Amino acid sequence: MIVVKIGGNILDTPERLQRFLIDFAKLPGPKLLVHGGGKIASAIGQRLGITPKMVEGRRVTDAETLDLVTMVYGGLVNKQVVAQLQALGCNAIGLTGADANLILATKRPVREVDYGFAGDVAGAPDINVQALEAFFSVGLTPVCAPLTHDGKGSMLNTNADTIASVLATALAPKYSVKLVYCFEKRGVLQDPEDDASVIRHIDSQKYSHLKATGVVSAGMIPKLDNAFAALEQGVEQVLICEAEALASLNQDNFSGTTLSIL
Amino acid sequence: MIVVKIGGNILDTPERLQRFLIDFAKLPGPKLLVHGGGKIASAIGQRLGITPKMVEGRRVTDAETLDLVTMVYGGLVNKQVVAQLQALGCNAIGLTGADANLILATKRPVREVDYGFAGDVAGAPDINVQALEAFFSVGLTPVCAPLTHDGKGSMLNTNADTIASVLATALAPKYSVKLVYCFEKRGVLQDPEDDASVIRHIDSQKYSHLKATGVVSAGMIPKLDNAFAALEQGVEQVLICEAEALASLNQDNFSGTTLSIL
Known part of the structure; x- marks a missing residue:
């Protein structure tokens, strides 16, 4: 079973997306794709006169932004990816967390900041694994948008890395x-300016050290935190690499970063 | 098995939609919902500066309109309906024709008019019934947007009545x-201005007569053609009624129109 997350920047580049989807469609066995949003949501939001609300560098999801991301992530991006995968012979099915009650989330409680319709997922018990198994058993490949629901009738906006x-x-x-x-970079970089400075392997001890010395950037920390959380809860392997490396995951020339908890 | 289509005007009225979804969620046995688009797509299109293209009273789906309906029908409307049904205890799953290769269509050939990305569905062989059966077998209720795909990577816009x-x-x-x-009217009306003039029963012979005498309006003919086509191909019963009548389908006080081919 392979779970692949494709970042927003690749979605914004049709040629890179197409090449990525060709590689994804070729992966053998059961698989699942999670996509981010990309700049498309901001561009459409701008045309609609919706100004992005940011607090402490994080997007705040007010009601109109929720409608925007539901349209763009759940509709436009998700269906374009699904239609393209279908053309490549991959029987994709687009899903949000509301569909088949796949991912139940809680609207983030208001403390210092009101993040609006941001959905926090507590963990694996909030996932409808039975539905996923039913999809895999008939050869379907789930394509998940970064949206969840609260079980009370509202969609929620959830980070794609977390999903x-x-x-x-x-x-x-x-x-x-x-x-x-x-994503668009080759892996976790020692020097963010140098694309060749990929750190080939990070274990939990090294990760603590990289954080303490400020080598990993603020933007990379949530991704790595999510990755190590997955490893600690039984995921066998976590890899961070550029989209083009998907075809060489198990090869000696794999150019990305491999994470482990040992 | 009940297949329900809910028209656009109901989707534009939150109270009527909510009441309809409560009634739909209560229907026993396997069921499937098809929704139209409503005025939301036009309203958002207007805000985006997309002018509706009409030829002979029919919407033409150019590339930006296709993106618009993919966002609005496949994203916003579909996920709001799914999230609301989930809150009502109905395990809904939102789908377009691309998802699970559910409905394969052909881009309408350009003759006198170029309808753009309009998808024509030839018939039942273009439907992935196996996928629907898999969903029903695990208790899922498909909620279908009026979108199909061409199998070559593009979404297509298809009439919800036809779907x-x-x-x-x-x-x-x-x-x-x-x-x-x-839909928003009580049934097929003898007099379009008089909501009480519901024709209680129409068989194929009476339908020919109603068409010949101009009693049924131009807007109603495609709906009735679709309905009679379904009856001729084995659908047991077709009913046309207002959204509020869904709760009384099998009751003596059912206020809509019943169709038959005898």
Whole structure:
């Protein structure tokens, strides 16, 4: 079982997306794709006159932003990816957390900041693994948008890295799960300015050290936290690499970062 | 098996939609919902500066309109309905024709008019009935947006009445299927201005007569054509009624129109 997350920047580049989807469609065995949003939501939001609300560098999801991401992530991006995968012979099915009650979340409690319709997922028990198994058993490949629901009638906005991590974790008791974060960089970089400075392997001890010395950037920490959380809860392997490396995951020339907890 | 189509005007009225979804969630046995688009797509299109393209009173789906309906029908409307049904205890799963390769369509050939990305569905063989059966077998209720795909990577825009009819037809060999068109009027009206003038029963002979004498309006003809096509291909019963009549389908006080081919 392979759970792949594809980052927003790749979605914004049709050629890179197409190449990525060709590689994804070729992966053998059961698989699941989680996609981010990309700049499309901001661009459409701008045309609609919706100004992005940020607090402490994090997006705040007010009611109109929730409608925007539901349209763009759950509709436009998700269905374009699904239609393209279908054309590549991969029987994809687009899902949000509301569909088949796949991912139940809680609207983030208001403390210092009101994040609006941001959905927090507590963990694997909030995932409908039975539905996923039913899809895999008939050869379907779930394509998940970064949206959840609250079980009370409202959609919620949830980080795609978190969704990938929690889905991989929920599948871990039943399958041997590999989790792959694909994005525009070659891996976790020693020097963010130098694309060749990929750190080939990070274990939990090294991760603590990298955090303490400030080598990993603020933007990378949530991704790595999600990754190590997945490993600690039974996911077999977590890889962080550029989209183009998906075809060479198990090869000696794999150019990304491999994480482990040992 | 009941296949229900809910028209656009109901989707535009939150109170009527909520009441309809409560009634729909209560229907026993396997069921499927097809929704239209409503005025939301036009309203958002207007805010995005997309002007509706009409030829001979029919919407033409150019590339930006396809993106618009993919966002609004496949994302916003579909996920709001799914999230609300989940809150009502109905395990809904939102689908377009691309998801699970549910409905394969052909881009309408350009003759006198280029309808753009309009998808024509040839009939029941273009439906992935196996996928629907898999969903029903695990207790899922499909909620279908009026979108199909061409199998070559593109989404297509398809009339919701047609989708309801062809899905009902495709299910007819396996189930005893009832097809219900719910909209804002009480049924097929003798006098379009008089909501009390519901024609209680129309058979194929009477339908020919109503068409010949101009009693049924141009807007109603495609709906009725779809309905009679479904009956001729094995759908057991077709009903046309207002959304509020869904709760009284099998009761003596049912206020809509019943169709038959005898």
